[in-house]
Amino acid sequence: MQGVPLSVRKPSQTMAILAMCVVVILVFSVALKGFLTVGNLFALSRNISILGILALGMAIVVIGRGLDLSQVASLAVSTAIAIIVMNAGYPTAIALLIGLGLAIAIGVLNGFLISVVEMPPLLTTLASSLAVLGVTRTVAVQHYVVYLAKGHDDFLRLGGNIWGGVPAPVLVFIAMAILVHLFLSRTVLGRFVYAHGDNPDAARLTGLPTRPLTMMEYGLSAAIGYVGGVVMISETALMHLQVAESTLIFDVIMVVVLGGVSLVGGRGNVMSVVVGTLLIGVLLNGMTIMDMDVQTQNIIKGIVLLVAIVLDSYLNPRDEETSKQGD
Amino acid sequence: MSKTSGMRKLLWSGIAASVLALSAIAATPAKAAEAREELRAQFDKDLKGKTVAWVPVWLGVLESEWTRVMKAHFDDYGMKLEVRDANFKSDVQLQAVSELINERPDVLVVQNPNVTLLAKELKRAMDAGIYVVQVNMASNTLTDAYVGVDAKDMGRRLAKNIIGDCGGGKGSGEISILEGEATAAYSLDMKNGAMEVFKTDPSIKVVSSQPTSWDANKAGEVTATVLQQHPDLCGILSVWGPQAAGAAQVIKAAGKSDKTKIYVASDGQPADCDLLEQGAFYRNLSYRADTQGEAIADAVIGLLQSGDKPGTKRLAFYTVPAWVNSKDDRAYCFTVPKDAK
Numbered sequence: 001m002q003g004v005p006l007s008v009r010k011p012s013q014t015m016a017i018l019a020m021c022v023v024v025i026l027v028f029s030v031a032l033k034g035f036l037t038v039g040n041l042f043a044l045s046r047n048i049s050i051l052g053i054l055a056l057g058m059a060i061v062v063i064g065r066g067l068d069l070s071q072v073a074s075l076a077v078s079t080a081i082a083i084i085v086m087n088a089g090y091p092t093a094i095a096l097l098i099g100l101g102l103a104i105a106i107g108v109l110n111g112f113l114i115s116v117v118e119m120p121p122l123l124t125t126l127a128s129s130l131a132v133l134g135v136t137r138t139v140a141v142q143h144y145v146v147y148l149a150k151g152h153d154d155f156l157r158l159g160g161n162i163w164g165g166v167p168a169p170v171l172v173f174i175a176m177a178i179l180v181h182l183f184l185s186r187t188v189l190g191r192f193v194y195a196h197g198d199n200p201d202a203a204r205l206t207g208l209p210t211r212p213l214t215m216m217e218y219g220l221s222a223a224i225g226y227v228g229g230v231v232m233i234s235e236t237a238l239m240h241l242q243v244a245e246s247t248l249i250f251d252v253i254m255v256v257v258l259g260g261v262s263l264v265g266g267r268g269n270v271m272s273v274v275v276g277t278l279l280i281g282v283l284l285n286g287m288t289i290m291d292m293d294v295q296t297q298n299i300i301k302g303i304v305l306l307v308a309i310v311l312d313s314y315l316n317p318r319d320e321e322t323s324k325q326g327d
Numbered sequence: 328m329s330k331t332s333g334m335r336k337l338l339w340s341g342i343a344a345s346v347l348a349l350s351a352i353a354a355t356p357a358k359a360a361e362a363r364e365e366l367r368a369q370f371d372k373d374l375k376g377k378t379v380a381w382v383p384v385w386l387g388v389l390e391s392e393w394t395r396v397m398k399a400h401f402d403d404y405g406m407k408l409e410v411r412d413a414n415f416k417s418d419v420q421l422q423a424v425s426e427l428i429n430e431r432p433d434v435l436v437v438q439n440p441n442v443t444l445l446a447k448e449l450k451r452a453m454d455a456g457i458y459v460v461q462v463n464m465a466s467n468t469l470t471d472a473y474v475g476v477d478a479k480d481m482g483r484r485l486a487k488n489i490i491g492d493c494g495g496g497k498g499s500g501e502i503s504i505l506e507g508e509a510t511a512a513y514s515l516d517m518k519n520g521a522m523e524v525f526k527t528d529p530s531i532k533v534v535s536s537q538p539t540s541w542d543a544n545k546a547g548e549v550t551a552t553v554l555q556q557h558p559d560l561c562g563i564l565s566v567w568g569p570q571a572a573g574a575a576q577v578i579k580a581a582g583k584s585d586k587t588k589i590y591v592a593s594d595g596q597p598a599d600c601d602l603l604e605q606g607a608f609y610r611n612l613s614y615r616a617d618t619q620g621e622a623i624a625d626a627v628i629g630l631l632q633s634g635d636k637p638g639t640k641r642l643a644f645y646t647v648p649a650w651v652n653s654k655d656d657r658a659y660c661f662t663v664p665k666d667a668k
Contacts, residue, residue: 043551294537
């Protein structure tokens with residue numbers, strides 16, 4: 001199976017999820033008054049933008065056969081610092097760049113620990129998320145919440161609507177999706193990520209710089225996550241560090257796996273992420289319109305994830321070559 | 328004769344009475360000074376060197392303010408305050424309480440995450456001779472003292488206020504509730520209290536009641552969807568300030584700031600008043616963490632001085648919340664002193 005071109009073999013799960021998505025949309029359109037309206041579709045797309053952006057970053061790591069549990073912690077910390085710098089009166093651009101630098105540093109450090117110190121990604125990123133949160137809380141954000149001071153209206157426009165009520169965050173998501181798609185499919189480095197995830201040993205033997213590659217993957221995951229974080233603060237004008245301890249990171253992984261970016265690495269693409277995000281977004285939107293209670297919502301989310309994992313292991317069976325810690 | 332003897336008797340008794348009275352007056356200051364000294368001595372004897380263990384759900388803005396005020400009091404009385412931050416993890420909190428029971432502090436102060444988690448351990452603590460004070464939410468085990476808000480009552484008050492603005496044709500009557508964590512009793516109690524009142528008014532329709540996990544983004548997402556389905560949404564009841572900020576941004580982005588009003592149950596953190604003054608929130612029902620902190624400290628020192636066996640009393644100190652409508656009501660948000668921390 002490994003020899004089959006990616007573009008031919010991959011879409012299977014993505015297509016299955018896409019089909020599921022279409023079915024759910026059709027059902028909701030008929031059953032739910034007010035689902036199929038322009039306004040609701042805008043609201044829906046606004047709501048999935050952040051999740052989608054984070055999932056794009058996560059997808060790069062997962063394609064490289066890794067996992068980044070620190071993505072949300074790193075974005076929370078780096079945007080909190082960016083807000084503090086903004087509040088101190090520095091230009092918005094400078095503050096955002098400082099935050100970006102911090103996010104990338106955390107990501108690259110993760111990559112270093114994983115590739116050079118050879119720690120397992122799961123534990124490394126779990127530990128680093130605790131560490132960065134702890135340090136930030138000790139030195140900068142004692143009470144977990146940091147508010148953006150008044151007078152940053154230009155920045156807050158990023159979280160608002162543009163002409164015709166189109167939510168600006170959606171445009172960020174679309175732009176990021178295009179960039180990541182071009183990177184993964186049109187650049188040499190992007191193809192390296194697939195090679196790295198498909199068979200790390202073969203990739204190294206072939207002469208790929210797998211250690212710097214790992215650092216780049218985690219750095220990109222953190223950087224793209226940071227973009228999602230910036231959208232987050234532009235929508236709410238605050239950063240609540242507790243988001244790092246919420247289930248958001250699992251939602252991100254769910255979206256990635258759901259769409260067909262397999263945890264065994266080397267599989268999936270941006271389309272998978274978009275489709276996975278869409279399905280979750282449509283489900284959440286419909287369930288909110290129905291004002292469903294949270295237990296029912298969790299049951300449905302859980303079932304969807306289980307279906308996706310079953311589909312994943314059916315389409316990408318584990319074997320010696322793809323097995324790893326945690327399986 | 329009899330008259331004279333009567334007079335003499337009267338005179339004598341009068342003299343005797345005045346002598347007695349005078350001697351009593353003369354004696355009083357010395358004795359009183361002694362008594363006052365004794366009072367302080369007794370106070371010091373009861374309190375000095377006593378240990379108070381404090382296990383909050385986490386150390387957020389509210390909890391940090393309680394901690395700051397408690398510490399200021401206890402430091403002054405020569406008591407020790409030991410803080411264990413559970414950081415929102417119930418297993419950590421349960422463990423901390425269990426360990427503390429073995430360490431035998433004199434008083435255990437806990438903030439319950441829900442009504443069951445600590446219930447058994449609190450009973451065990453009282454059996455072990457430790458006074459137990461519960462803060463802002465009582466568990467299924469009642470203990471020596473409870474200090475905090477009546478969340479259900481806050482829900483009722485908010486709902487009544489919202490009906491005044493949105494019900495009876497004054498607004499669309501469409502209301503959305505932003506809950507906190509789905510299982511947090513503070514949030515559930517408040518929602519139930521509000522629903523009790525909302526149900527009594529047929530002009531009110533609660534179109535959505537969703538948990539936000541205390542997350543501003545999630546609150547924003549829910550509000551964006553609800554606002555699409557119900558463009559005439561009149562009021563949003565949020566059980567906590569910071570999450571409501573996300574909803575406020577969505578309403579602002581949709582240009583509905585004057586139509587859809589946000590009512591917040593506030594713990595009095597400064598940002599809640601800031602947001603109200605900026606027009607993001609319409610009205611806060613606020614309690615002040617600093618005065619609550621004093622109430623906790625008072626409950627603790629009251630118990631220590633009572634001489635009662637732990638587990639015999641059921642004292643309650645309910646916080647009185649106040650409405651915040653404008654910047655004139657700033658007093659109902661607390662301010663953290665600059666040199667604190």
